[in-house]
Amino acid sequence: MSTTVPATTTELLQRLQRLLRWRLWIREKIQLTEWQVTLLWAALAGFLGAMASMIFSVLAEGVHEFMTGRTSGVVESMRQLPWWGCLLVPTLGGAAAGLVLLYGSRLTRSESSTDYMEAIVIGNGRVPVRSSLVKTTAALFSIGSGGSIGREGPMVQISSVVASLVGRWRNFTGPQLRLLVACGASAGIASAYNAPIAGSFFVAEIILGTIAMESLGPLAVSAVVATLTIRVLTAAQVLYKVPPFQLNSPWEMGPYVLLGLLAGGLAPVFLRSLKQAEEFFISLRLPLVARLALGGLLVGVIAINVPEVCGNGYTVVVDILNGRLLWTVLLGIFACKWLATMSSFGSGAPGGVFTPSLFMGASLGYLFGIGVHRIWPAAAVDPGAFALVGMGAFLSAASRAPVMAVIMLFEMTLSYDIILPLMLCNVIAYYTAKGVAGESLYSASLRRKAAAEPAATLAAARVSDLIRADPPTIPPGAHFAEIAEKFLSVRVNNLYVCEADGKFLGAVSLHDIKPYLGQLDLAELVIARDIMREDFPRIGPDQSLSEALGRFLGLTSERLPVVGPETGRLMGSLAKGDLLLALVEKRRRPAA
Amino acid sequence: MLDLAVNSREAAICALHASLAQSPAVKDAPQFLHGLLERAMLAPVCIALDVALPHARTDAVERAVIGVARVAAPGVGFDAEHPAVRLIFMVGTPKPQVEEYLLTVAAITRTLKAPGVHDGLLAAKSEAEFTALLARGAKR
Secondary structure, eight states, X not given: OOSSSOHHHHHHHHHHHHHHHHHHHHHHHHOOXXXXXXXXXXXXXXXXXXXXXXXXXXXXXXXXXXXXXXXSOHHHHHHHSOHHHHHHHHHHHHHHXXXXXXXXXXXXXXXXXXXXXXXXXXXXXXXXXXXXXXXHHHHHHHHHTTOSSBSHHHHHHHHHHHHHHHHHHTTOOHHHHHHHHHHHHHHHHHHHHTOHHHHHHXXXXXXXXXXXXXXXXXXXXXXXXXXXXXXXXXXXXXXXXXXXXXXXXXXXXXXXXXXHHHHHHHHHHHXXXXXXXXXXXXXXXXXXXXXXXXXXXXXXXXXXXXXXXXXXXXXXXXXXXXXXXXXXXXXHHHXXXXXXHHHHHHHTOSOBSHHHHHHHHHHHHHHHHHHHHHHOGGGOSOHHHHHHHHHHHHHHHHHTOHXXXXXXXXXXXXXXXXXXXXXXXXXXXXXXXXXXXXXXXXXXXXXXXXXXXXXXXXXXXXXXXXXXXXXXXXXXXXXXXXXXXXXXXXXXXXXXXEOTTOBEEEEEEHHHHGGGTXXXXXXXXXXXXXXXXXTOOXXXXXXXXXXXXXXXXXXXXXXXXXXXXXXXXXXXXXXXXXXXXXXXXXXHXXXX | OOSBOOSSHHHHHHHHHHHHTTSTTBSOHHHHHHHHHHHHHHSOOEEETTEEOOXXXXXXXXXXXXXXXXXXXXXXXXXXXXXXXXXXXXXXXXXXXXHHHHHHHHXXXXXXXXXXXXXXXXXXXXXXXXXXXXXXHHHO
């Protein structure tokens, strides 16, 4: 209808308008939500975590080969070494780990000693890089030299560091960063045990204390990507190959109940003994290097006659599950492994006690199964099945994560036949352990840390703690065409309208303007002020998180503008995802 | 209103507003006028060389109101680029009704694009003919 614009120009404008409408439509259809973006970052954390874990494994094997001159497994190498070699290798490994920690401490004086769990639960998600690298390097020596300690701890730590670095690089908010570090931890566990579901549930149940989809989803994605990476690059398969087990008679459930009680009672004792060993080594007031060397030496002394105590116990567990060990021999190994783990852990050798816990559970279960079989054969037809269930029960009691323990056992063995006694035994062990000792190893450590660093334990309690700076804005005079272009360039569903001085006026919704994008005449007529919603919900920086949650109720928007109550100026935006994560964390944090 | 005799944008808006203010949907006529004038000063309200669409989203109206006027030739200047506006469509919508506002404005522009409507409105001899043309254009 315009009489001044030539027809060809009008057609061109109409085409451009159509193109704009299509672009906006396509962008809206394929636009990733904030949660989908989070999943992509989780996938990256999973991939990088798997790579980091794999590099750690290769390096640990390299250290082992260098120190023993053998490429076979830790137990086999120690079996082949002469007696003095059994003494020398763990002692030197302990000393080397001590030297790394000693000299590494000079590089990390300005850093906290925060590990990944602390960073997620009571920290800000920043896992210190240098101190983590120092600890991980030291762990290479303690693990490579045959220390009775698990490699999963350093693998999870290094995987979490990588995730933390990615989050810091992208300037993630506190809750986002903590979630990404949790994804790194999930990837580390999944990589170590080839168990993606258990990896997710380990972090969800033990660290985050929730299986809400807001956190479990990213954890699962990260774990799956990590496991796929490991499987593609290393052809990893099921961790423990076990013969088929079956529940031969309902009467067998009776002994399984007893096994649950036994594992639930013993796991806290095992954990307490590790703590006491740690206190004992500290009381010796030895220099760090000498203390770790002494721990290695004690392991070496035991290993001269019982090389099975070296390493995380994986090969011995495989032998137990397949019934290749005599119960009398296993009884000796069980006692010696306990002592060796106390020596390694107590002396401060960096590493994890997760896999040694599996060893203790398998041994306990097998010995118990043999005992029952001797007394009442029909109630324990296959003692190997008791070993499998014992692993899960001991892990459940030690970690206080019965769901994770059930899943992990299933994933590591792919033996579904054992699921009924496993579930029953895990739950009984969990409640027994809870009754015997109130805290798990993890929660006790976190509570101490929280008490030592009260500032770090303050959960995000106000909106101001979660503000994301610089949300996309438009001036009130922005024309319809400019608004459409802005929606194309940023991934939001609402553009905030602000004066030049930052005063918040309202928001223009993509939903409102979408049907009119093809209207050429509106492009210059309609401005932001005409179509902004002045009553768009907003929130103040000092409002509580529960108030913020109330504002989101009934609102489709994923973000709310944060507006200064006195100035009326836009300070940033609050993402619903950040809020939900912060609320979950707040509920979980340990009391100082 | 046909062949409105005014000599300025403000006079044209005031005249049409005075007529529209009679509607029971207008709760606060001065506030509505203020909103219309403020918006006209903020950014152009013309959708063609000789068509203006002064509008306001305001709490002064209870529901959407539309007023139409034809200015006597040679028209009235709304801004430098629109010196001879002949057709004026005035729109008022309640503040929360963003969708209704866009719907109304888009409907007016579509109506005017209907073949023969624009020229017919300029040539209409009576208000009845004028209204019928608008209704025909709206139906298309």
